[in-house]
Amino acid sequence: xxxxxxxxxxxxxxDHFLLTTVVGSYPxxxxxxxxxxxxxxxxxxxxxxxxxxxxxxAARLITKEHERAGLDVVVDGEMRRxxxxxxxADRIDGYEFNGPVKVWGHNYFDKPSVVDDVxxxxxxxxxEYEFTADVAxxxxxxxxxxxxxxxxxxxxxxxxxxxxxxxxxxxxxxEEIEKLVDAGARYIxxxxxxxxxxxxxHAIVGEALERIAADIPHDVRIGLHVCYGDYSRIxxxxxxxxxxxxxxxxxxxxxxxxxxxxxxxxxxxxxxxxVDAHVADVESVEQIEANIxxxxxxxxxxxxxxxxxxxxxxxxxxxxxxxMENLVEAARNVExxxxxxxxxxxxxxxxxx
Amino acid sequence: xxxxxTTPGLFPLPDDAKETLxxxxxxxxxxxxxxxxxPEIESVYDDVRExxxxxxxxxxxxxxxxxxARWDDMLAxxxxxxxxxxxxxxxxxxDNNNFYRDPIVHGDLTFSGDLAADLEAAAEYTDDLQAxxxxxYSLADLATDDHYGDDEEFLAAIAEFLAGEVEAFPAVxxxxxxxxxxxxxxxxDGEDARASEAIDTVASATDADxxxxxxxxxxxxxxxxxxxxxxxxxxGYDFVSNHEDNVYNxxxxxxxxxxxxxxVDGQNTLVxxxxxxxxxxxxxxDAVPDPVEFDAAxxxxxxGLFYLPVNRFEEKLQALAAATDxxxxxxxxxxxx
Numbered sequence: 001x002x003x004x005x006x007x008x009x010x011x012x013x014x015d016h017f018l019l020t021t022v023v024g025s026y027p028x029x030x031x032x033x034x035x036x037x038x039x040x041x042x043x044x045x046x047x048x049x050x051x052x053x054x055x056x057x058a059a060r061l062i063t064k065e066h067e068r069a070g071l072d073v074v075v076d077g078e079m080r081r082x083x084x085x086x087x088x089a090d091r092i093d094g095y096e097f098n099g100p101v102k103v104w105g106h107n108y109f110d111k112p113s114v115v116d117d118v119x120x121x122x123x124x125x126x127x128e129y130e131f132t133a134d135v136a137x138x139x140x141x142x143x144x145x146x147x148x149x150x151x152x153x154x155x156x157x158x159x160x161x162x163x164x165x166x167x168x169x170x171x172x173x174x175e176e177i178e179k180l181v182d183a184g185a186r187y188i189x190x191x192x193x194x195x196x197x198x199x200x201x202h203a204i205v206g207e208a209l210e211r212i213a214a215d216i217p218h219d220v221r222i223g224l225h226v227c228y229g230d231y232s233r234i235x236x237x238x239x240x241x242x243x244x245x246x247x248x249x250x251x252x253x254x255x256x257x258x259x260x261x262x263x264x265x266x267x268x269x270x271x272x273x274x275v276d277a278h279v280a281d282v283e284s285v286e287q288i289e290a291n292i293x294x295x296x297x298x299x300x301x302x303x304x305x306x307x308x309x310x311x312x313x314x315x316x317x318x319x320x321x322x323x324m325e326n327l328v329e330a331a332r333n334v335e336x337x338x339x340x341x342x343x344x345x346x347x348x349x350x351x352x353x
Numbered sequence: 354x355x356x357x358x359t360t361p362g363l364f365p366l367p368d369d370a371k372e373t374l375x376x377x378x379x380x381x382x383x384x385x386x387x388x389x390x391x392p393e394i395e396s397v398y399d400d401v402r403e404x405x406x407x408x409x410x411x412x413x414x415x416x417x418x419x420x421x422a423r424w425d426d427m428l429a430x431x432x433x434x435x436x437x438x439x440x441x442x443x444x445x446x447x448d449n450n451n452f453y454r455d456p457i458v459h460g461d462l463t464f465s466g467d468l469a470a471d472l473e474a475a476a477e478y479t480d481d482l483q484a485x486x487x488x489x490y491s492l493a494d495l496a497t498d499d500h501y502g503d504d505e506e507f508l509a510a511i512a513e514f515l516a517g518e519v520e521a522f523p524a525v526x527x528x529x530x531x532x533x534x535x536x537x538x539x540x541x542d543g544e545d546a547r548a549s550e551a552i553d554t555v556a557s558a559t560d561a562d563x564x565x566x567x568x569x570x571x572x573x574x575x576x577x578x579x580x581x582x583x584x585x586x587x588x589g590y591d592f593v594s595n596h597e598d599n600v601y602n603x604x605x606x607x608x609x610x611x612x613x614x615x616x617v618d619g620q621n622t623l624v625x626x627x628x629x630x631x632x633x634x635x636x637x638x639d640a641v642p643d644p645v646e647f648d649a650a651x652x653x654x655x656x657g658l659f660y661l662p663v664n665r666f667e668e669k670l671q672a673l674a675a676a677t678d679x680x681x682x683x684x685x686x687x688x689x690x
Contacts, residue, residue, distance in 0.1 A: 098622055099368060099662030104443060104452035105385045105425050106375035111662070113622040153450050155622040198448045228445050228452065252442050278443060280381055314380050 002302070003221045003244060004269065006186060007073050007139050014335035016301050018292065019072050020328050021271070023225055023247065024143035024189065025084075025311030026066075026077025027320050032058045055080045059128070060135045069324035070332075073141045073187055076132040078313070083109045084145045084191060085153045087124075092172060094118035095154065107314065113155040114165060120172045126183050133184060141187040142180055143225070147173050147212070148205045152194035163204050170208035177212060181220055188216075189223040189247065193310075196229020202237045213242040223247050223271060227310045231257050236264040247271035249309035251291055252278065261298045266347070270299045273309030274330070275323040280315055282322035288330035297346045301338055306331045355649040356634065358677040359416035360409075361529050361566055361589075361619075362485035363657025365666050366422055370401045382443050382454055385425040388434035388467055398423055399474065406478040408667060413674035416483035416527055416651075419475035425453075427657070428487035428531060429495045431518065432456035434467050441497065447537055447569065449660075456496045458507070462514035469521035482525045488532030488565065489515055489551035490540065505547060512551035516558035527562040529589070529613075530555055531657075535580065536570040536591075549579040562586040564613045568655045571598030578606050589613030591655040592633060600640045610648045615655030617673055622665045630676035652677055 008017045035054040038046035062077035081087040089095040089112035096115050100108035125142060133140045147169035151162045159165040177188055190212065195205050213222060224241060226234070227249035238246055250257060251273045261270070272295035274288050283291075295304050306327060312320040337343045366374065377394050378384045390398070405420030424430035427446055432438045433453070437460030443452040468486065476482050487495070489512040493504075501507040519528065530552060540548045556563040565580060566589030572580065580588060587609050590599040593616065603612075616633040617625050625633075634652060652673060658666050 098664055100371060101365065101662055102371075102659050103450060104446075105380065105382070106371065106378060107380055108371055108375075155620075157621065157623040194450060197445060197450055228443070230445075253444075278382055 002269070003186075003219050004302075006219070007221075009072060009138070013332065014339050016335040016338040018301060018331040018335055019305040020331045021071055021073040021141055021305060021307050022066065022075060022324065023277075023307055023309075023311050024075050024078050024141075024191070025081070025313035026062050026075075026079075027313055027315055027317040028077075028079060029058055029061065029317070032079065056131060059131055063132050063136050063140075065321060066324065067136065067138055069321060070328035071324060072138060074132075074136055074138045075141050075143060076128065078143065078311070080128055084311075085150060086110045086112065088145050088150055089154065091122055091124050092118050092169075093121045094158065111153060111155060114151075114158045116158050118165070118168050118172060120175050123179055124176050126179050129180055129185050130183055139187060140185070141189055141223075142185050143189045143191055144173065144176065146190040146192035146205070146224075147208045148201065149192050149194035152198065163201075166204055166208050167211065170211040174212045174214065177216060181216060186219065187221045187223070189225055190243070191225045193225070193227050195226050195234060196231075199229060199233035202234045206237070206241055209241050209243065221245065225271075227273075228252070232260045235260050239264070239267050243268065245269040245271050245305060247273075247305070247307065249273040249277070250294070251276045251309050255291070255294045258294055258297060262347075266298050266303070269303045269305055270295060271305035271307050272298075274306055275308045275327055277308050277310040277312045278314065280319050282319055282326060285326045285330045285333065288326055289334050292330055292334045293343070296343070300345055300348050301335070354638070354647045356677040357415045357649055357651045358653075358673045359414055359483060359527075359529075359651050360418060360654045360670065360673070361531055361568075361657050362418035362421045362483075363424060363427060363659050364405050364418075364420040364422065365659045365661060365663055366401060367404055368663055370397060370422070373397050382440070385440075385454060386423050386430070386434060388436075388465075402471070402475055403478060406475055409670060410479065412667070412670040413678060414670060415481060415674075415677065417475075417479040417481045418483050418485050418529075419471050421471075421485060421657070423471065426456070427451065427453055427659070428491055428533075429453045429456050431465065431468060431487060431515070432458065432492065432496050435462065435465050437461055437463065437500070438496075447533065453495070457499050458496055458501070459499045461500070462510050464514075464517045464521070466518070466521055468518050469523070472525065473523050476523045476525075482523070484519070484522055484525045484528040484561070486515055486519060486528060486530055486555065488530045488535070489555055490548040491532050491534035494534035494538050504544070508547055508551050509554075512554040515555045519555055519558040522559065525559070525561045527564060527651075528556075528559055530563060530565045530585070531568075532565055533568050533656075535576055536567050536572055539573045539576050545576045545579040546582075548576070549583045552580070552583040552585065556583060556585045562611070564589050564611075564651060566613050566615070566653075567591060568615055569594055571595045571602060574602060574605065577602045581606060581608065585609060587611035587613050587649070587651060589615060589651065589653070591615040592637065593618045593655040596636075600637065603641050607645070611650065612647050613651035613653055615653055617654040617669050619654040619656035619658050619669075620660040622661060624665055624668045625672055627672050627676035630672060634676075
């Protein structure tokens with residue numbers, strides 16, 4: 001039984017339902033960047049309380065912006081997070097920071113070093129989730145960086161290998177997800193972009209996910225986000241993971257890798273990237289509809305989630321919003337076409353015969 | 354065996370330049386270096402180049418690189434700034450959390466002069482200059498051919514292109530030709546000989562000492578054997594990621610008269626002490642068969658150093674220089690001219 005129906009809005013306009021959501025990050029309002037500068041300036045009187053208020057305001061604003069775009073499942077745009085590894089490393093004992101390193105072009109992150117055994121200290125995301133769930137009228141998804149990425153995208157000075165570090169981190173991620181579930185979270189997305197960098201390690205990621213998913217109730221939807229890699233090296237192995245949904249970047253190279261997923265029946269739900277997260281032009285509704293139809297070559301509509309390729313935090317905010325708005329409109333149009341029987345679904349579920 | 358402290362280049366930008374350039378250029382894929390930057394951007398790069406040379410001189414490295422600060426696309430840089438190359442989507446850079454723009458070659462790879470211009474500028478500050486270029490096999494591996502139509506022809510064209518660039522270099526002491534793809538995506542039968550010929554083509558374009566440097570593991574035996582056919586002065590081996598197989602290759606097939614030893618990890622903040630660096634070099638000396646006497650050993654980081662935060666990057670340069678300094682002071686080893 002799929003745990004997807006709980007996210008279908010009561011007033012959903014079509015019979016078909018393509019779940020629309022985002023991967024997570026969203027451009028920060030300029031005033032939040034200015035507030036951060038003041039918060040980090042020792043001379044300024046902008047302290048913890050003021051920063052808390054500023055991030056609360058931003059989280060509320062972006063959650064509502066996602067709702068206004070019409071998304072079925074929303075996040076707060078990760079307004080409280082600086083970066084997907086830094087944010088967590090900052091809260092885990094055993095990490096230290098030495099300065100920014102290049103990811104690509106002029107995009108950097110404060111890649112941390114693991115200098116001692118990692119240990120759970122303060123909660124990572126429960127406050128963030130509770131705040132967002134409180135202000136949102138739609139269901140909330142919680143993106144959380146996976147243990148393999150937390151290990152791979154750190155400098156490992158302390159463990160014999162990244163595998164043992166990954167498993168220690170998986171236990172911490174499991175602890176955090178249990179706290180999130182206790183707080184009411186029903187949709188968790190584990191971000192493992194590092195898997196694409198070292199596809200030969202898919203078994204390590206699988207073992208880590210087993211540790212994470214253990215004891216998580218089945219009505220909690222667990223997604224796995226992977227991006228920018230050669231998927232042929234990790235598929236169909238991905239299908240063995242204990243997750244409900246695989247969230248993949250595919251618009252960036254114009255679905256060149258789609259064939260990889262049609263070769264073996266896609267037995268998970270597919271969260272398909274339908275807008276490019278790194279091109280500052282808003283795709284037209286027609287273009288996105290065509291992209292969504294690509295997804296229907298892989299899975300039937302009841303297994304299709306529609307989202308951007310990746311976090312959109314590097315885009316101008318109006319562009320990011322434009323992409324969300326068009327994404328939702330395109331999904332609703334494709335649903336209507338499906339309702340009307342105007343669409344051929346190559347990956348239609350096998351008939352009951 | 355003379356120990357020469359050096360690096361394969363590709364340095365991190367100083368932190369203030371990261372910010373300045375990011376503000377001037379932007380964050381998206383069309384904002385990266387194109388080869389005709391605005392004067393205010395060029396001037397930042399000029400300052401960065403001078404800084405990076407000074408950092409190496411202060412540390413006391415024997416060979417000084419230009420730093421490759423403009424290489425937004427890492428080893429793919431010579432193509433992504435070429436007039437007959439379009440940049441496609443951002444693609445993953447080897448098995449790393451780094452990305453570069455896919456260079457799509459759609460016309461003849463004519464002479465560019467981009468690398469020579471940077472080296473000319475760096476030569477103003479140092480007499481110990483070492484050039485760094487992508488190896489032809491790796492550059493072809495990182496690129497997409499939409500013009501030559503055939504792998505063999507494409508590799509040969511890239512080799513000729515690189516040779517033309519190297520020919521235009523100012524006087525340099527040495528040239529590091531970086532060939533990680535020989536390890537990560539080994540050439541097949543026949544292709545291995547052509548990869549070696551391609552490196553030969555590039556090496557023949559200069560009178561400087563040429564090091565064909567490999568990393569991220571060890572070469573397959575046959576690829577290693579073919580590489581030794583290229584007319585280079587040294588082959589470089591990554592002793593951080595795989596010392597056993599690299600020593601096996603050298604013991605089994607020999608190597609050139611000089612050797613480059615990647616004994617400092619370019620991708621980990623744990624800083625090797627000068628003692629550790631020397632232990633690794635000594636371990637290598639003990640592990641290869643007795644009769645082999647090398648002219649020179651380039652003691653180096655295994656990879657480019659842009660993976661590191663600036664503080665650890667600088668500490669690694671200092672450790673490399675100190676390791677070879679200790680040797681010169683403490684031992685009476687033969688130093689070849």
